[in-house]
Amino acid sequence: MLDPDSSSSILILFVLLLAHAIFAAAREAIGSVRRSRRMHLIEEGHPAAPLLDNIAEDATKLLTTEQLVLKSLGFFIVAYSAYLYTSPLAQQLHIAGFAALLIITVVAVFVTLLFGELIPKEIGRSYAEPLALALVYPFSWVAFVAAPLSKLVSMIGRLLTGRWDDAEEDSFGTITEDDLRTYVDAGEEEGVLKEEEKEMIYSIFDLDDTYAREVMVPRIDMAAVECNESAREAMQKIVDAGYSRVPVYDDSIDNIIGILYIKDLLRYWLEHNAEPPSIKSLVRPVYYVPESKPVSDLLRELQRKRVHIAIVVDEYGGTAGLVTIEDILEEIVGEIQDEHDAEEFYMQRLSEHVYIFSARMDLDDINDEMDLHLPTDESDTLGGLVYNALGRIPKAGDIIDGASFGVPDVRLTVLTVDGRRINTVKVEQIVKKDGDTGARRQASGEKPSELLRNPRNSISNSS
Structure with a gap:
């Protein structure tokens, strides 16, 4: 048996640990160089840059090599340590051989992980x-x-799992949305991503959990023309509204027969030098979607069908609103203002715990802004929550205790209404700490913050 105290034995262990550390650092360093930087190095003519880019792009080879080499080296380190030190340790401590083996294994694994992987990988990243x-x-x-x-290992794995297809396997396994969010957060912290870019990526993640009813222009805000109106009247309405396409209905907004494009109207006028006898002949087919349609699916369908506008219908088949590609894109990039869009009120912060919101404000956004837990199971917007809590048509001055919808530390006040439509609502978070509330701080003279505008959900049919 080799002498555990001999220089050769210690040197072998040191070399194995050093090889493990160097390989771990190399793997981490290669995977941490961004592609844009690799391209820059190639343009500069660095001799190692093409090989670096080639290996970094082959994620399967990179991970497979890492797993095989590091696990093999780690196994040899632990096995060689156990071979050298188990018997001497058992004799010195007067313990069973199994106990000595367990101690040596734990120590060897700890040393290998710390000095052979964790510290080298941190150096590789830095x-x-x-x-x-x-x-x-x-x-x-x-x-x-x-x-x-x-x-060979890959073939054995496919044999044991019954996967005979030759398609390249995803060596990274299943990457979850939480994993991607973690990577995005890390990218922002390291300066790779700007905060706005991170928010856009997060918005893309949220598309699967966002539904057509949440992004649509509600029925009450829709601009539409009746099919029996003259082309001149329809043209005037479209121009006044500032849209390039509007729904056309017959008798009732619940009976939409098509979508009128202003360019079709103008083309007819130019080609025939006369007003169209009826706008019915110019409408394009209408595309209907249910309120519960996920926005991610809706965007793909609109792109595939090459349409820009869809009519959202409720569970009874009536018109609930309309949604455009622009409305969906605003969920990702924020509000897209054009020359026809009026700047829409979004929210005004009066104090730390007192805000004024548009009634169309999404409850999830309010919860994020004020760190609240307003219920979203029956309503998507603040106006819907007010309607459900009151059980009647609201009027200015109505005050709603949050206990009525399960959030006792909140008070809602209807500020302005337009007929049956709520415009603005004040939301107060009641903070019971030394008798101090957001409302009292507001009364004490704290200046309101600047008026904020809605970065999304603009009231438009898109142009």
Whole structure:
């Protein structure tokens, strides 16, 4: 048996641990160099840059080589340590051989993880570019030597799991939305992403959980023309509204027969030098979607069908509103203002716990802004919550205790209404701390913040 205290034994363990550390640092460094930076290095003519880009782009080879080499080295470190030190430790401590083996294994694994993986990977991330360029050649040689064994292991894995297809497997496994959000957060913290870019990516994630009813222009705000109106009257309405396309209905807004494009109206006028006898002949087919349609699916369908506007119908088949591609894009990038859009009131912060919101404000956004828990199971908007809580048509001055909808530390006050439509609502969060509330702070003279405008959900039919 080798002497555990001999310099050769210690040197072998040190070399194994050093190889483990270098390979872990190399793998982390190669994977941490951004593609834009790799392209820049290639343009500068760095000799190692093309190989670095080639290996970094082959995620399967990168991960397979890492797993095979690091696990093999780790196994040899633990096994060699156990071989050298189990018996001496058992004799010195007068314990059973199994107990000594367990102690040696735990210590070897800990040392390997700390000094052979965690610390080297942190160094690899911190000095990614110079380490990647310096270590990419030895890494590629190891990957080349390990390739046959990697393929053998992959074939055995497919044999055991019954997966015989030759399609390249996703070596990273299933990446969840939470994983992606974590990567995005890390990207922002490291300065790779700006806050606005992070919010846009988050908005894309949220599309699957957003439904047509949440982004549509509600029925009451729709601009539409009656099919029996003259072309001149229809043209005037479209111009006054500032839209390029509007729904056309017969007798009732619940009976929409098509979509009128202003360019079709103008084309007829120019080609025939006369007013169209009826706008019915110019309407295009209407595309209907249910209120519960996920926005992500809706966007794909609108793109596939090459239409820009869809009519949203409720559970009874009546018209609930309309939604355009612009409305969906605003969920991602924020409000898209054009020369025809009036700036829409969004919210006004009066104090830390007192806000004025548009009744069309999404409850999820209010919850995020004020750190509240307003219920969203029956209503999507603040106006809907007020209607459900009152059980009647609201009027200015109505006060709603949050206890009526399960949030006792909130008070809602209807500020302005227009007929049956709520325009603005004050939301107060009651903070019971030393008798101090958001309302009292407002009364004490704290200045309101600037008026904010809605970055999305603009009232438009798109143009």
